[in-house]
Amino acid sequence: MCGILFRIGTGTVVHPICCGVHECSAQWESSDIEEIKNLINQDLSSTLELRPNDIKKIGNLKEIRELNEKLNRVKNTIGKSPDHSEQLKEEKSRLQSQIDDLSVDDAQDLMEDKLVLDDERDFDTLISSIAGRGPDYLQYLSYPLTDGYHIQQFSAILSLRQPFVKQPIHVRDIDIVIQFNGELYNKECIDSNDTKFITERVLSNINNGKSRHNSILQTISELEGEFAYVILDKSSNLVYFGRDFIGKRSLVYKLLKNEEGKISEFITSSIAIPTITGESEYIECKSEEINILNIKSGSIETVEISRPKPSPEVSLEVLGLKSGHKVDELINEFDVVFTRATKDRIDTIHPLHDTIDHASLGILFSGGLDCTVVAGAIGRIYNERKSTNGMKILVDLLTVGFENPRTQASAQDSPDRQLAKKSWFELAKKFNSDVIDFRLVEVDVGYEEWLRHRHRVKRLMYPCDTEMDLSIAIAFYFASRGEFGTKLSLDFESQTVVESNYTSRAKVLLSGLGADELFAGYSRHESAFDPLMPPQEGNEEEYRNTLMQCYMKLKSELTIDIKNIYKRNLGRDDRVISSWGKELRYPFLEEDVINFVMSKVPLDLKLEFQWETVTNRKGKTSTRIKPIRKWLLREYAEYLGLSWVKHELKRAIQFGAKSAKMEIGQNKTRGTDTLK
Incomplete structure (x- = not known):
């Protein structure tokens, strides 16, 4: 498994600080388990502190529960006492207001669930989150591309298939760079490393006379398993990214453009970042599709993965028999x-x-x-x-x-x-x-x-x-x-x-x-x-x-x-x-x-x-x-x-597991309600 983070940007390159573990540089890597663990733990400790409102809820839990019991009794009485209905409704509102004062998340807490970040620091925050996905090995790369664009890539690897292969993988023979997250179950690679299988399959398709573009598309379409991928073809300035046929691994992306319609920033990642403005919302990659970003034009084309589409059997001869x-x-x-x-x-x-x-x-x-x-x-x-x-x-x-x-x-x-x-x-x-x-x-x-x-x-x-x-x-x-x-x-x-x-x-x-x-x-x-x-x-x-x-x-x-x-x-x-x-x-x-x-x-x-x-x-x-x-x-x-x-x-x-509606007063909350 691999945590994937891939960025295309313009302007000055800002290298990640990575919680102070590494100095800023265009390339670094680590396979030191303790060093990686410290980085992950720093991220956890910064996100798992109880907020003031949480502490208040814990302290007020007994009082909230007592108020809620009173509220339920009032609700049950309203229909049975029409002569006192107005008085009971006022009591209901008063009790609900007291419960809300003691239990509802305040605006500051809700604000902190979304991050206000300038685009350059998006990458930093994603790195600290993605590192936990791959506790065996981390690597960061940064390098220039044509027309003033630069590439930044980060991989966090949990190695479960031997031999171990570092990522990102630069296939120098054909100048493509691969990041791959998941497991392949093609018969040819069941007992070997799946990332090596991908590189060999792309090379084989090219050597058999197919174009680079068609070779990459065919290779992706032939993969069987649970995976997400990013493939950069440096010679054609194309980025291929997506998920397996069912979508069993996460991959999201965002694309920002300038006034000329050119890319100002593109990120595809295993994890997204919620933002307050909503201007840089991430989109989940669809299954059944290969996304192809043309770096020069800033456009994204989609190609459907070629698979047979089975259909459930429906016939009068078998139904009910x-x-x-x-x-x-x-x-x-x-x-x-x-x-x-x-x-x-x-x-x-x-x-x-x-x-x-x-x-x-x-x-x-x-x-x-x-x-x-x-x-x-x-x-x-x-x-x-x-x-x-x-x-x-x-x-x-x-x-x-x-x-x-x-x-x-x-x-x-x-x-x-x-x-x-x-x-x-x-x-x-x-x-x-x-x-x-x-x-x-x-x-x-x-x-x-x-x-x-x-x-x-x-x-x-x-x-x-x-x-x-x-x-x-x-x-x-x-x-x-x-x-x-x-x-x-x-x-x-x-x-x-x-x-x-x-x-x-x-x-x-x-x-x-x-x-x-x-x-x-x-x-x-x-x-x-x-x-x-x-x-x-x-x-x-x-x-x-x-x-x-x-x-x-x-x-x-x-x-x-x-x-x-x-x-x-x-x-x-x-x-x-x-x-x-x-x-x-x-x-x-x-x-x-x-x-x-x-x-x-x-x-x-x-x-x-x-x-x-x-x-x-x-x-x-x-x-x-x-x-x-x-x-x-x-x-x-x-x-x-x-x-x-x-x-x-x-x-x-x-x-x-009883994890639904954990807060007192959530009785009317629906599963489809958007989180505040």
């Missing part, structure tokens, strides 16, 4: 594809600094269907190998819970924590052996810790900026950090062994993200069937036509979900998780898995339903639809021997 499908055969085929995707993501972990006696692998773990399937696939893979060269594979299942002052629930009481314990225990009993050991790592987040880190998370997740983004991002942020947790492991007699104050050292984390988008796991997928009425004698044709329309709507929803996942989830999650020097990998979002599920799995095996008769309190009966989301994935869980999780319902992480 589950018995007509060869379900077992389909599950076996899916197992082959999904297992291969998982193997690729766990077999390509070769850290520069060994982690003997520590977990080499972690899973973001709620205990639910998707992440448990990933864990089950990993457990089976290692146990089938019988041996791992004498080393036991340690896998940390990272589960997070929040102490929520609004609900007064503890982290241990959160739904995800309860389910995670159950799923971990079953996984450990089934798979723990001489070759693999699943351990549960319980990460509890108190209210003060949430206050201390939320401002940093807001900056990291930008340009995502809603309440829901914060509640999801901060859950992943603390889970991936994996610090100060309680580790649960099983001994030989299946007794739980507890270790306090445990920190997970796993550099690679796996996620079950993508399963909902592929297998129809959201409530909005059910809503596609709202128009469907129970079949009745004589309306068979109308019923089938409506059913077809419902599945066509579901098909459209799923296609949009995969197309937009880069913008809704992936960039945000990458920015917050990678800030800890951790890399996230997604077995469900491997291209072969996506292609298989979208082209081979019929829609009625994703969202299966039955009709059920229910009786209300008055004894009146009615027939309603009973949908089962992710039906085939649930059958696959049973195929893996994970029967306990087969019937678990979908629960969003912000509700399962």
Whole structure:
């Protein structure tokens, strides 16, 4: 993994100070672990101080809670006491005003969440944030280009594929410079360094007679994996930048021009900076596109990545006829594809600094269907190998819970924590052996810790900026950090062994993200069937036509979900998780898995339903639809021997971990509300 920062500017070059660690110069590098750690810690210490308003909230928490309880009683009384409604409404306003005075962030705090920076110092601030993404090696380069432009590049590397290769990479034979963030799973480079593979592929395409431009485009289009990139072709003054086909790694950019339409500044980076003026807003690079910046003209052209676009199967012959499908055969085929995707993501972990006696692998773990399937696939893979060269594979299942002052629930009481314990225990009993050991790592987040880190998370997740983004991002942020947790492991007699104050050292984390988008796991997928009425004698044709329309709507929803996942989830999650020097990998979002599920799995095996008769309190009966989301994935869980999780319902992480609406008085806050 690599943190990418690339800048084109004009005028006087201002070299980064980098928190005082390095003197200003046109080139510097560091592989000194302590030096890099000090730089990262300086950035953390400057962003994690409690602000005056945060301290006030903590001190007033008891009073705020008491006022909120009074407010709720008044609200409940208003409708029941019409004679005193005006008086009660005044009391309601008075109490709400008191709560706001004690708990609402003041203007200064909100101002500090956005940075007022001149363009030249943008680069400095980004460097200090990006350094945490690559704790193994840092390099800064600055050099002139034509027409008064100069280039500044910074790379922060977490090395997980050997041999180690420094970045940026200058391919002198053809005068291109490459920055690459991510992992490739092309068969030709599965056992080698992926950045070397890219340079060799570009050279090969050029040597085969293709133009430089087409050689670079073809190389990018042929890459398979989880990545973002910047390629500068110095001879043609073109910059190629973008993300993989799904958008699993973050890359943002901003482009400022002068009055003549020429570039005054261009930055593309793994992380963005929010600003007050809004004049230099960053844009997330789209997936499926290669961006090409022409430095001389200042224009950006986009080229679509050439990929087959699979489409979910929809046909009258299969809908509603589950018995007509060869379900077992389909599950076996899916197992082959999904297992291969998982193997690729766990077999390509070769850290520069060994982690003997520590977990080499972690899973973001709620205990639910998707992440448990990933864990089950990993457990089976290692146990089938019988041996791992004498080393036991340690896998940390990272589960997070929040102490929520609004609900007064503890982290241990959160739904995800309860389910995670159950799923971990079953996984450990089934798979723990001489070759693999699943351990549960319980990460509890108190209210003060949430206050201390939320401002940093807001900056990291930008340009995502809603309440829901914060509640999801901060859950992943603390889970991936994996610090100060309680580790649960099983001994030989299946007794739980507890270790306090445990920190997970796993550099690679796996996620079950993508399963909902592929297998129809959201409530909005059910809503596609709202128009469907129970079949009745004589309306068979109308019923089938409506059913077809419902599945066509579901098909459209799923296609949009995969197309937009880069913008809704992936960039945000990458920015917050990678800030800890951790890399996230997604077995469900491997291209072969996506292609298989979208082209081979019929829609009625994703969202299966039955009709059920229910009786209300008055004894009146009615027939309603009973949908089962992710039906085939649930059958696959049973195929893996994970029967306990087969019937678990979908629960969003912000509700399962209780990270949503952490502030008292947020009852009416919506997830789609923009952060103030």
